[in-house]
Amino acid sequence: MNFEVIAQARVEQGSGASRRLRNAGRVPAIVYGGGAEPTVISLDHNAIFHQLRVEAFHASVLNLNIDGKVEKVLLRDVQHHSFKQLVLHVDFQRVNPNEKLHIKVPLHFVNADAAPGVKLGGGIINHVLNEVDVSCLPADLPEFIEVDLGNLQGGASIHLADIKLPNGVEIMALSRGDNQTVANCSGKLGGEEAAAE
Incomplete structure (x- = not known):
């Protein structure tokens, strides 16, 4: 099954910027690994919330589309709110097709x-x-x-x-x-x- 995650690069970092993102219906996230610098991004909350409910999403190589540029990634970590149905943060890891x-x-x-x-x-x-x-x-x-x-x-x-x-x-x-x-x-x-x- 192919999954595409639509993301936008973000410039502002820190807890204040993350809070403003969440208030706007976005989820702060990060992409790391693959020999490149970590990239901070944001995701649409409702889209990622529903994708995370699909079991195969957690064990698939995902197509992460950051402002039109697609990278292959794995979902590595998700932080949820302790009692609200909210996704607080998502970590992705870049995938090298030649590395296990x-x-x-x-x-x-x-x-x-x-x-x-x-x-x-x-x-x-x-x-x-x-x-x-x-x-x-x-x-x-x-x-x-x-x-x-x-x-x-x-x-x-x-x-x-x-x-x-x-x-x-x-x-x-x-x-x-x-x-x-x-x-x-x-x-x-x-x-x-x-x-x-």
């Missing part, structure tokens, strides 16, 4: 209802991880990684090494030898009542 990047990608679990541990054993699927830190070239970055639970037996677990990865994508924890549990099937509905009978 490190980013968290969401996990999408499929076939949970068909898992033998659920369908036959009455167990419950527990999601231990909801995202993983991956390394890949920008062109290989997936919006999400699918985890198939269709063969999960009662009492069994799926680990990072069991996930089928897209080409060119590496899970950082596995490269460190850390084969974490991703999901498991535990318990049995009505198990205590059955034992009592």
Whole structure:
């Protein structure tokens, strides 16, 4: 999915300038990295607010259009107001197409209802991880990684090494030898009542 973020360069900096931007319906932001100087920019609040609600936006290479000049960037940090639905600040990092990047990608679990541990054993699927830190070239970055639970037996677990990865994508924890549990099937509905009978 291609996302375009429309931005404008800004000259004024500091808390007073940021407050004036927010009062005008704009969000202060910064772009850094890629061997170039950091650039301070502003974004339309409503546009970025709705884009941030799309899961794929957080794990995609974005087209950042600053006054007509487009750069490839990653979303690196977002600051939200503590109780209002307001975006206060956004950080973007420039992307080099030839350098691997490190980013968290969401996990999408499929076939949970068909898992033998659920369908036959009455167990419950527990999601231990909801995202993983991956390394890949920008062109290989997936919006999400699918985890198939269709063969999960009662009492069994799926680990990072069991996930089928897209080409060119590496899970950082596995490269460190850390084969974490991703999901498991535990318990049995009505198990205590059955034992009592």
